[in-house]
Amino acid sequence: MSNITEIASYAQSTAQKLGIKKFDIYGSTVDETSVQVDQGEPQQMKASNRSGVTVRVWNGDHLVGVTSTTDVDPIGLELALKTAQEASAFGVKDNVPDFSPEATATIAPTHGGASDRIPQADVSKLLETLVDAEKQLLAAHPAIAGVPYNGLAQRAIDRFYLNSDGAMRHEAHSYASLYLYTKTEEEGRKPRSAGAFRVGTGLEKLDIDGCLKEAAEKTISHLNYEKVKTGKYRVVFSPEAFLSLLGAFSNLYNAQSILDKQSLSTPDSLNCAIASPLLSVCDDALHPDNVGAETFDGEGTPTRRVPLITNGILTSFLHSAGTAKRMNTEPTGNASMGAKVTVSPNFFHVFPGEAATEDYSLDTADNVILIDDLSALHAGVQALQGSFSLPFDGWLIKDGKRISIESATVAGDIREVLNSIIYVEKELEFTGSGVAPRVWVNELSVTGE
Amino acid sequence: MQAPTLLISKELPSLNYTYAPDRFDETWEAPLSTLLGLGRAAGADLIEFFLERVNYISCMAEDDAITSISPRLSTGAGVRVFRGKADCYVSTNDLSFNGLKAALEKGLSIMGLQLPSANAFIPEIHLELLRDYATKKSKEAWLGNCSSMREMGDVLLSANGQLAQQATHVQSRRAVYFRDWQEVLVASSDGTFARDIRLTQSVGYSLLCADGENRSSINKRVGSTSDPNFLRTWKYSTDAREVAESAAKMLYAEYVESGSYPIVMANEFGGVIFHEACGHLLETTQIERKTTPFAEKKGEKIAHENLTAWDEGITSDAFGTIDMDDEGMPAQRTLLIENGILKNFISDRAGSMRTGHPRTGSGRRQGFTFAAASRMRNTYIAPGTFSIDELFNSIEKGIYCKKMGGGSVGPTGQFNFAVDEAYLIENGKITKPLKGATLIGEATEIMDKISMCSNDLGLAAGFCGSVSGSVYVTVGQPHIKVDSITVGGR
Numbered sequence: 018m019s020n021i022t023e024i025a026s027y028a029q030s031t032a033q034k035l036g037i038k039k040f041d042i043y044g045s046t047v048d049e050t051s052v053q054v055d056q057g058e059p060q061q062m063k064a065s066n067r068s069g070v071t072v073r074v075w076n077g078d079h080l081v082g083v084t085s086t087t088d089v090d091p092i093g094l095e096l097a098l099k100t101a102q103e104a105s106a107f108g109v110k111d112n113v114p115d116f117s118p119e120a121t122a123t124i125a126p127t128h129g130g131a132s133d134r135i136p137q138a139d140v141s142k143l144l145e146t147l148v149d150a151e152k153q154l155l156a157a158h159p160a161i162a163g164v165p166y167n168g169l170a171q172r173a174i175d176r177f178y179l180n181s182d183g184a185m186r187h188e189a190h191s192y193a194s195l196y197l198y199t200k201t202e203e204e205g206r207k208p209r210s211a212g213a214f215r216v217g218t219g220l221e222k223l224d225i226d227g228c229l230k231e232a233a234e235k236t237i238s239h240l241n242y243e244k245v246k247t248g249k250y251r252v253v254f255s256p257e258a259f260l261s262l263l264g265a266f267s268n269l270y271n272a273q274s275i276l277d278k279q280s281l282s283t284p285d286s287l288n289c290a291i292a293s294p295l296l297s298v299c300d301d302a303l304h305p306d307n308v309g310a311e312t313f314d315g316e317g318t319p320t321r322r323v324p325l326i327t328n329g330i331l332t333s334f335l336h337s338a339g340t341a342k343r344m345n346t347e348p349t350g351n352a353s354m355g356a357k358v359t360v361s362p363n364f365f366h367v368f369p370g371e372a373a374t375e376d377y378s379l380d381t382a383d384n385v386i387l388i389d390d391l392s393a394l395h396a397g398v399q400a401l402q403g404s405f406s407l408p409f410d411g412w413l414i415k416d417g418k419r420i421s422i423e424s425a426t427v428a429g430d431i432r433e434v435l436n437s438i439i440y441v442e443k444e445l446e447f448t449g450s451g452v453a454p455r456v457w458v459n460e461l462s463v464t465g466e
Numbered sequence: 467m468q469a470p471t472l473l474i475s476k477e478l479p480s481l482n483y484t485y486a487p488d489r490f491d492e493t494w495e496a497p498l499s500t501l502l503g504l505g506r507a508a509g510a511d512l513i514e515f516f517l518e519r520v521n522y523i524s525c526m527a528e529d530d531a532i533t534s535i536s537p538r539l540s541t542g543a544g545v546r547v548f549r550g551k552a553d554c555y556v557s558t559n560d561l562s563f564n565g566l567k568a569a570l571e572k573g574l575s576i577m578g579l580q581l582p583s584a585n586a587f588i589p590e591i592h593l594e595l596l597r598d599y600a601t602k603k604s605k606e607a608w609l610g611n612c613s614s615m616r617e618m619g620d621v622l623l624s625a626n627g628q629l630a631q632q633a634t635h636v637q638s639r640r641a642v643y644f645r646d647w648q649e650v651l652v653a654s655s656d657g658t659f660a661r662d663i664r665l666t667q668s669v670g671y672s673l674l675c676a677d678g679e680n681r682s683s684i685n686k687r688v689g690s691t692s693d694p695n696f697l698r699t700w701k702y703s704t705d706a707r708e709v710a711e712s713a714a715k716m717l718y719a720e721y722v723e724s725g726s727y728p729i730v731m732a733n734e735f736g737g738v739i740f741h742e743a744c745g746h747l748l749e750t751t752q753i754e755r756k757t758t759p760f761a762e763k764k765g766e767k768i769a770h771e772n773l774t775a776w777d778e779g780i781t782s783d784a785f786g787t788i789d790m791d792d793e794g795m796p797a798q799r800t801l802l803i804e805n806g807i808l809k810n811f812i813s814d815r816a817g818s819m820r821t822g823h824p825r826t827g828s829g830r831r832q833g834f835t836f837a838a839a840s841r842m843r844n845t846y847i848a849p850g851t852f853s854i855d856e857l858f859n860s861i862e863k864g865i866y867c868k869k870m871g872g873g874s875v876g877p878t879g880q881f882n883f884a885v886d887e888a889y890l891i892e893n894g895k896i897t898k899p900l901k902g903a904t905l906i907g908e909a910t911e912i913m914d915k916i917s918m919c920s921n922d923l924g925l926a927a928g929f930c931g932s933v934s935g936s937v938y939v940t941v942g943q944p945h946i947k948v949d950s951i952t953v954g955g956r
Contacts, residue, residue, distance in 0.1 A: 050576075055754070062554035062576045065835055067542065085538040087559045096539060104535045107615050111531065140576045165755035165877050200757060200877050207908075208878040247724050277528060278638040279674065356536035357526065396872035396884040397904050401674050402681040404721075406904035406954045408882045424880055426904050426954025428724070464724035464954040 021177045021187050024070070024089060031095045032181065037074050037102060041116060041180035043315045043354040044070030044089065051170035052143045054151050056163070059144055070094070071315075071354045073114070074101040080108030083356040104356070114358055117338035117348055120184040120317030134173055134191045135219030143169050146220065147195075150229055154197055157233035160240055166198035166212065171220060174309070178317035186317050192309040193220045194449075197232045201240060207423070209242065211235035211410065216308045216449050235389070238412065242421040245413050245465035250386045251439075252427065252461045253379065256446040256453035258388045258409070260365055263298065264450060265398040265405070266431040270300075270325045270333070272340035273360040281403050281432065284344060286331055292435035294329040296456070297370040302350060302363035306447045311363070313350065320350035320363055328370035329435075335360050365451030369441040377440045377457050385414045386463055387455075388427060403430045425465040434458050473500065475507070476584035483563050490517055490651035490661050492596050497563050498653040501570055502591040505547060506655050507582040508574045512548040514654035514815075516792060517561065518834040521609060524644040527622035530630075535615055542834035547573040551820055555837035593659035599789040600649070600663035608665045609647045611694035618643055618697065622669075625702035629671055632710035635717060637676040643669040643697055648833075652794035660794035666785070666938050667696045668927060671705060675713045682716035682901070684709050684869070684886065689785040689927030689938070712869065712887050719899035722888060722955035728864040729905070729948050730857050730891065733924035735870045737941035739916075739948070740775060740847050741930070742873040742881040743909045744768075748777075748802055748810075749828075749840040750817025751933055757877045759910045763808045769913035771806040772850055779827060779843040785927035786843035786939040793829035793838050800826045802845075806914075814840040832935025839934035846942030850919025857918050857947045859894040865903065865953060866891050879909040904954040918947035 024044065032040050046068035053060045071085045072094070082105025086097040147169040154164050171193040179185045198212030213231035217223040254262070268274035269282050269291065276284075282291075302320035303310055313319050316338050324332045336344070337352030337360050353359045379387060388411040397407040406428040412419035440457035481500065485493035498515055505513035520540040526533055543566060544557040556573040558565055571581055582588065600606060613621065622641040629639045646666040653659050670687030686709050690696040731739055744760075752758035760768055769775075779788045779797025788797050793815050801809045813821070814829030817840045829838035858866075866889040873883025885903040889896045925942035 059552045060754075061552075061837065063556070063837065064554070064572050064576060065557040067557065067559050067835060069540075083536055085536070085540075087540040087542060089559075093539070100537050100539065104537060104615060107532060107535050107619055109531065109533055141578075163756050165757045198877060210877045355534070356524075357534035392876065393872075393874045393882045393884070393904075396874065396882065399683060399902075401683045402901075404902050406884065406902050408880070408904070408906050408954070424906060424908070424952070426724075426882075426906055426952075428721075428902060428904070428954055428956050462724060462956045464952065466726075466952075 021179070024094070025179050025185065027091045027094050031091065031098055035098055035102060037098060039075040039181050040072060040098065041178070042070050042072050043178050044068065045174060045176040048137070048173045049170065050137065050140055050143065051168055052140060052147055053168050054144065054147050057148055057152065062140055070097070072097050072101050073354065074098060074105050076102065076105040079113060080105050080110065081114055082106070082108050112339060112343055114339045116180050116182060116184070117316040117318040119319060119348055120178065120180060122319055124312050124319045134189045135222070137171050137173060137191070138220040142220065143171065146225065150195070150197060150225055153229050154199060154232055158237050160201040160203045161199050161236055162202040163200050164197055165200050167196065169195050176311070178313060178315070180317065184317050186313050188312055190309045191219055193217055193223050195223055195225060195228050197228055199232060199236045201236060203240070209236065209239040211239050214449060218308055238419055239421040242423040245386070245422045245425050245463060247464045247466065249460045250384065250463050252458045253385060253387045254456045254458065255387065255389045256455060257448045258391050259367065259456045260448055260451045260453050261391045261394055262431065262434065263365055263367070264362065265394045266400055266403070267362050268400055270331065270335055271360050272334040272336045272344060273358070275334065276340055276343060279401060282331065287334065289331055290329050291331045291432065292326050292329040293438035294371040295369060295373055295441045296326055296329055296435065296438050297368050298326040299324050299366045300335060300351065300362045300364065301366045304364050304366055304452065306452050307364040314352045315354035316352045316358065318348045318350045318352060323349045335362060365453065367451065367453035368445065369443060369454070373440050375440070379414055380417045382414045383416050386422070387412045387414055387419070403432055405429060405431065422465065425463055427461050427463050429461045434461070472587040472590065473503070475582045475586045475588060490519070490649055494651060495593055495596065495659065499591045499593055500588065501566055502653065502655040503588040504581065505570055505574065506591065507586055507588050508579045510547045510549055510574065510577065510579060512655050513570070514546040514652065514793065515543060515566065516834060517543045517651040519649045520833065521647040522645065524642070525618040525622055527626045527641045529639060530623065530626065532619045532623065535618070543569065544834045544837065545569045545573050546837055547577050549577045549579065552577070553816055557835045591655050592657060593653060594657050597660040600661055603789065605663040605665070608663060608694050612645055613697045621697050621700065625700070625706065628703050629673060629706040629710065632706045633673055633675065634714060635675040635677045637674045640672040641669070642672065650792065652792065654794065658794040660790055662790050664691065664788065665694065666691050669697055669700050671709045673709050673713050675717050677717055680717050682713045684713040684716065687927060690783055691785060691787050691938070692783045715899045716887055716901055719901040722865065722900040722903040722953060724953060724955040726950050727953050728861045728950055729867055730861065730864065731867045731943070731946050731948065732869070733922050733944050734926040735928065735941060736867065736946065737846050737926065737943035738870045738873050738883050738928070740943060741842065741845055741941045742875045742883055743907065743912050744775070745777065745842050745845045746875045746932070747879060747909050748812050750811050750813040750821045750823055751840050753811065753821045754817060759879050760808060766808055767806045768808045769803050769806040770915070770917050772919055773803060773806055773913070773916050774848040775803040775846065776800065776848060777802055777812055777842055777845040781844050781925070784844045784925055784940045788843060791827045791829045791838070792831045795825055795827040795829065797843065798827040812840045812842060814838050830934060830937045832937060836934040839932065841932060841934060841937050842930060842939050844925065844940035844942070846923065846925060846940070847919060847944065847946060849921045849923040849944045852918045852920050854920045854922065854945045857920055857945055858891060860918065860947060861891050862893060864891040865889070865900065866896055875909065880906065881909060882906045902955050906952050906954060912948065912951065915949040915951070916946050917949050920945040
């Protein structure tokens, strides 16, 4: 990919040639390698080096047009600018997007996650590592017959934002990820599956042993399974499951969704109670555990820690520059550039709010369901209605002992879930999309047999 | 007669290929042949290049304004190197000769191979005469004949206006259109050399209605793969009425009571049950991963004797129709299940190599960043002999699943999918609307419970996400009865 200085230079000269006075560009280049293995042999290896930019152009009537392209040479950029210029004739007339007022603001130094790039390992090293991991997992229990879904990947990313007012941001980071999902075979038993995922800034920083241990322990814990009786149960969400739900219903605190009336909240929901006072949630792109943290968003706005729910109270929305202007507040660094700027969370941090009056423990729980992983969120979540009905992997806890649940769904309403939280555990766990503890919910409908 | 002289590796830097920069045509034969020969000389068993150019645009109307027109231009290539039963895939944005050579070199090195030494001969790869479906089927003019940006805006605003007239308790209404124009070229060292242009378009509604705490959201989408006039001829009044009626019915619907029920699934998008519960498990990718219970069942009964199912890429203008797959193989019509007996799997090149099942023209991918994999095209249950009334009359208490949402299947064959619009069936009659239903089951069990198929086969456009990205597919079926299935609800 051309470097950022060259792109800025091409863009400036081409814009001048086309009579474009105001524009901005967001772009990135990704260098990625990944491997998959099957029974000790390489199955598929992939490498990719790709780049892409999105250009926004404001015309003489101050209407904006956008185009994305993977051609970042002078010819490709010129075509993209021309196409964006053509599209600008049909740009929105109300609430026209503008540069972020913070696109040139100083970015505070971070914990070192951003602009950190660890050299990429050789593919042979990735293969060797994954083959070894697969071997160890297959040896963990005789019932584990395969690891059909596995992958070890590493990615180096350069991203930048620049605009015709002189803003120019650039950062680089890298990360590596590993997933291992088993499948079991036992005579007279149904096949079972479980897995684990890890992410780190590079192969050397990846917690491979932890991934193996978790995948093996979970798989073994699901070997002895039972149907669960349909009914209402006290439910404990694992950190991953709770973060899945928070992400699926992020329209609750997404200012763009709220302004588009595509949300369960309204502008008036701010400072209202939407959850139990036991719960607090922040969106924190710069959290120390966020691997590959980004210090600016697609509009060049610095990212930051945004308190979304504080002791059950909805305390802030996530904003782009445009939504912040419309709601008379500051952007939060959650924008992605596009013909319509979109807003999305960066990295959730869930933690206890007010002190609980009673502590709960799975060690002493009885008739409680622990949901480890929710499936099919793309299908079973009605984000605009607030409802969900989702298959899950988990265990029925009986007298503190875990019994794997064969096949079941959990259903409810996100607002009811948030309001019926009875306990937020203290111990936080890192997942790919955030950090959270286990969260206890008083009662939800579970369908089994 | 003098024998042709083979190219020597050290001559490569002096080669000066000229090929069309904005069109994949015969001028690409020489550089691609050389690169394929180079890969073979390095010791690869087979090399495949996939070149892609995309001109995509989407447009969205929200209430009474166009809020997004979003063009995307993309070019890229992928090279796949096979050695033994392993393969690797390298993708790049750089379509210059040196860019493609660098991608090849990377792929070879990943497979433990090196470019041949300076004095090594590069074998000639004789590609077939360009099999050009784009020219043969007059697709060159497609892009120019599609709706302009202005036309897109006008149609979507009119359509959204129509929805405002038809619907009540509207909270938000959207009309969304996209056009995905794609030119592809495949060249591989087995001689394959083929080009195609695809034009995929889709338009639809998304309606959210609210009355106090009651909410309903209904989506509807239609698609085309060969008609530049598609948007101009969209019958949006009919779709607006249908969406408005569904939203009104579901606004005050009760939550479904969980349990095990007999169900009737509507035709068209109801076919997602077969797609999730069986179709994915007949892809050779699943055999390779050992995640399908049907791997050793060819020729055996895996479904009710009343069930026959197809996967094909040839139905005119269906959303999964392709003239050739992304490995250059012409599309076919593949009989999957006949009267309950498993007849064939869905296979791509790598799947065929690793499992022995013949290729079916099903090697598909989202774009150049993905290696092709065995994927479904137009997949449907064939019409049966029952009437719809016979299906309903066979149920004392059950659920009519009229409009399905998405779904998925897991590594153990457990599938699930959501129901967007459902009704209670009591004594063979539809009585009241229900919401919040998710259907779950196991593939091996459910296929024997699809006991009745009516004769009203209908197809619907869909999107399928899997190992090679998101591809356009058709799901379909007539109305069917499932004797019992677990329904997750409240």
